[in-house]
Amino acid sequence: MTYCVGMLLDKGMAFMSDTRTNSxxxxxxxxxxxxxxxxxxxxxxxxxxAGNLATTQALISQLEERTKAPSERKPSILxxxxxxxxxxxxxxxxxxxxxxxxxxxxxxxxxxxxxxASVIVGGxxxxxxPRLYLxxxxxxxxxxxxxxxxxxxxxxxxxRPILVRGFESHMSFADITKLLMVxxxxxxxxxxxxxxxxxxxxxxxxxxxxxxxxxxxxxxxxFEKISDSWSEALRNAFHSLPDYELDA
Amino acid sequence: MTYCVGMLLDKGMAFMSDTRTNSxxxxxxxxxxxxxxxxxxxxxxxxxxAGNLATTQALISQLEERTKAPSERKPSILxxxxxxxxxxxxxxxxxxxxxxxxxxxxxxxxxxxxxxASVIVGGxxxxxxPRLYLxxxxxxxxxxxxxxxxxxxxxxxxxRPILVRGFESHMSFADITKLLMVxxxxxxxxxxxxxxxxxxxxxxxxxxxxxxxxxxxxxxxxFEKISDSWSEALRNAFHSLPDYELDA
Numbered sequence: 087m088t089y090c091v092g093m094l095l096d097k098g099m100a101f102m103s104d105t106r107t108n109s110x111x112x113x114x115x116x117x118x119x120x121x122x123x124x125x126x127x128x129x130x131x132x133x134x135x136a137g138n139l140a141t142t143q144a145l146i147s148q149l150e151e152r153t154k155a156p157s158e159r160k161p162s163i164l165x166x167x168x169x170x171x172x173x174x175x176x177x178x179x180x181x182x183x184x185x186x187x188x189x190x191x192x193x194x195x196x197x198x199x200x201x202x203a204s205v206i207v208g209g210x211x212x213x214x215x216p217r218l219y220l221x222x223x224x225x226x227x228x229x230x231x232x233x234x235x236x237x238x239x240x241x242x243x244x245x246r247p248i249l250v251r252g253f254e255s256h257m258s259f260a261d262i263t264k265l266l267m268v269x270x271x272x273x274x275x276x277x278x279x280x281x282x283x284x285x286x287x288x289x290x291x292x293x294x295x296x297x298x299x300x301x302x303x304x305x306x307x308x309f310e311k312i313s314d315s316w317s318e319a320l321r322n323a324f325h326s327l328p329d330y331e332l333d334a
Numbered sequence: 335m336t337y338c339v340g341m342l343l344d345k346g347m348a349f350m351s352d353t354r355t356n357s358x359x360x361x362x363x364x365x366x367x368x369x370x371x372x373x374x375x376x377x378x379x380x381x382x383x384a385g386n387l388a389t390t391q392a393l394i395s396q397l398e399e400r401t402k403a404p405s406e407r408k409p410s411i412l413x414x415x416x417x418x419x420x421x422x423x424x425x426x427x428x429x430x431x432x433x434x435x436x437x438x439x440x441x442x443x444x445x446x447x448x449x450x451a452s453v454i455v456g457g458x459x460x461x462x463x464p465r466l467y468l469x470x471x472x473x474x475x476x477x478x479x480x481x482x483x484x485x486x487x488x489x490x491x492x493x494r495p496i497l498v499r500g501f502e503s504h505m506s507f508a509d510i511t512k513l514l515m516v517x518x519x520x521x522x523x524x525x526x527x528x529x530x531x532x533x534x535x536x537x538x539x540x541x542x543x544x545x546x547x548x549x550x551x552x553x554x555x556x557f558e559k560i561s562d563s564w565s566e567a568l569r570n571a572f573h574s575l576p577d578y579e580l581d582a
Contacts, residue, residue, distance in 0.1 A: 243491030247520040251568050263578040272495040288580075298580055311576050319571035320499050326567050328559050330511040332536075332546055 087279035088119060088240030090134035091249070091266060092206040094218040094230040096256045098290040099208045102266040103134045104240075104274075106281030120285040121146055122296065123164060129211045130294045131163060131172060132287055136240035137203025137223070144183045145203065149176065169209050169217035173227045176207055181225030204239045208289070216291055244276040245269035259288050259298070267302075267312045275313075284309075335527035336367060336488030338382035339497070339514060340454035342466040342478040344504045346538040347456045350514040351382045352488075352522075354529030368533040369394055370544065371412060377459045378542045379411060379420060380535055384488035385451025385471070392431045393451065397424065417457050417465035421475045424455055429473030452487045456537070464539055492524040493517035507536050507546065515550075515560045523561075532557075 090103040103119040117139060122132040135142035149163055166172045180203060187201040202223040208230075210216040218230035220237040230237060235255050238246065252265050263286065273280050288298040302309050338351040351367040365387060370380040383390035397411055414420045428451060435449040450471040456478075458464040466478035468485040478485060483503050486494065500513050511534065521528050531554075536546040550557050 243524070244495055246524050247492055247495070248568065248572075250523055251565050252572050260578045260580055263580075264575055265572065267578070268572065268575070275498060276491070276494050308576070308578060315575050316571075317499050319574050320496065322574075323564075323567035323571035324496075324500050324513065324516065326570070327512055327516070327563050328556070330508045330515070330556060332508055332511075 087277065088136040089242065089245060089270060089273045089277075089280045090119060090136055090206055090239045091236060091245070091269065092132075092134060092208050092218050092220075092230075093236040093253070093262065093266075094208070094216065094255065095235075095259075095262060097259065098288065098293070099132070099210075099216055099218060100259065100262045100266065100289070101132050101134060101206075101208065101285075101287040102270060103285050104270065104280045105283050105285065106279060107139050108279050111278065114281070116281075116283070117143075118285065120287060122287065124295045125164060127212065127294055129164065129209065130289060130296070131169075131207065131209035132289070132296070133176065133205055133207040134239070135203055135205050138187075138201045141180075141183050141187060141201050141203040142205075144187075145176070145180050145205070148179050148183065167211070168214065169207075169211060169219070172209060172211075173207055173217075173219040173221060173229075176205055177221045177225035177227050180205060180221060180223065184223055206237050206239055210289075210291065210294065212294065216289070241273055241277050241280050245273040248272060259290075263288070264312065267309055268316055271309070271313045271316060282309075335525065336384040337490065337493060337518060337521045337525075337528045338367060338384055338454055338487050339484060339493070339517065340380075340382060340456050340466055340468075340478075341484040341501070341510065341514075342456070342464065342503065343483075343507075343510060345507065346536065346541070347380075347464055347466060348507065348510045348514065348537070349380050349382060349454075349456065349533075349535040350518060351533050352518065352528045353531050353533065354527060355387050356527050359526065362529070364529075364531070365391075366533065368535060370535065372543045373412060375460065375542055377412065377457065378537060378544070379417075379455065379457035380537070380544070381424065381453055381455040382487070383451055383453050386432075386435075386449045389428075389431050389435060389449050389451040390453075392435075393424070393428050393453070396427050396431065415459070416462065417455075417459060417467070418477075420457060420459075421455055421465075421467040421469060421477075424453055425469045425473035425475050428453060428469060428471065432471055454485050454487055458537075458539065458542065460542065464537070489521055489525050489528050493521040496520060507538075511536070512560065515557055516564055519557070519561045519564060530557075 093100040108114045124130045205221040208218040219227045221227040284302040341348040372378045453469040456466040467475045469475040532550040
């Protein structure tokens with residue numbers, strides 16, 4: 087599994103992903119799930135992937151190849167005129183990648199092998215607003231809006247309650263980072279298939295490059311501090327709630 | 335979906351379940367998922383069910399019939415000598431119920447209809463310790479222990495982080511009730527398939543009857559207060575954490 091969160095903020099965007107991939111519990115590896123491209127002064131694109139690793143690696147390779155070979159006829163995400171077009175290119179490539187594998191795979195396998203993957207992509211192109219999309223395995227996608235300002239993919243449920251209660255789009259980047267760490271810590275504590283290190287990327291509007299990028303490892307002092315003090319803070323929060331009165 | 339939690343405490347046991355069942359999002363009903371039997375001074379059994387409603391209703395009906403017809407040859411949960419035997423009877427009945435439906439159903443349906451269900455059962459028989467079991471659709475089961483003192487079934491993920499961090503087996507019944515309400519509130523806020531009212535049952539060791547039983551409806555003042563103040567308390571907890579220092 088995987089856990090990735092992308093957020094659309096007033097001041098920019100925030101992305102965080104874990105790096106654990108597993109096929110069963112005894113085949114665990116670390117793979118980067120966050121990829122970004124940037125053209126100084128012109129565009130910035132970050133994407134995060136969840137799902138079948140062969141699918142997501144093939145997807146990234148195809149997108150990379152396209153960005154590296156400008157003579158290629160098909161449209162590239164570095165040439166697309168809008169973020170909508172970028173999402174469209176990624177969605178189509180993702181759908182085709184999954185379809186290609188499904189045809190190759192053993193048809194009668196039971197249960198059917200799952201080549202699915204999903205993607206969060208966010209970015210900004212000069213002269214336009216930043217955009218954040220969630221792309222489904224079918225290739226279609228939805229866009230973040232003030233009502234739904236963040237997307238999660240992968241093992242999303244454990245870390246959702248704190249995001250639902252804590253997220254506000256006007257938060258500072260420091261607070262957003264803290265919120266993401268709490269959400270990831272809750273997930274790590276509950277699910278073995280999501281693991282450290284984490285990748286963090288923060289983007290400020292109209293910068294066309296991330297202004298903060300960091301890999302958070304197991305011995306990261308801030309993450310350790312958050313993880314420890316969150317238990318304590320949660321307990322205090324819990325005890326601050328009104329007591330239940332038992333009639334017996 | 336469903337959300338049920340059963341807990342083994344130093345002082346007794348606690349059970350909470352929601353009451354929403356749905357088949358799609360436009361076919362929503364309210365059904366009780368918590369059932370209990372008690373023989374004054376001799377035994378107390380509570381069970382909660384998650385999964386296919388037809389399966390769980392058939393399971394309860396069969397268990398009820400058995401308790402009502404003492405001449406019936408098969409063992410009854412009110413006659414079983416130990417809680418282990420009670421769990422065994424429920425597990426076998428559950429497995430047979432699912433198997434009977436699977437044979438009747440359309441074999442070629444795709445995706446295969448899911449008749450699965452799982453059960454949490456807790457109770458005490460005079461002269462023995464209270465026991466808490468989680469029963470799988472296959473009929474096998476596991477028992478709660480000091481290392482794993484609570485079980486969840488149904489939509490378990492949203493409400494798990496607070497249980498993992500907050501639960502202690504020496505907590506008072508009032509604190510346990512508060513903890514359960516926070517866990518259920520986090521789930522209700524995130525998932526439409528879990529819904530009010532909630533059923534609460536508290537059992538004190540060697541009572542052989544619940545000492546507190548309550549249906550928590552949408553206008554329950556305590557639940558409303560918890561739900562409102564938890565948002566505030568979480569925000570305060572969040573702000574009490576050390577700040578992330580951005581180098582930019």
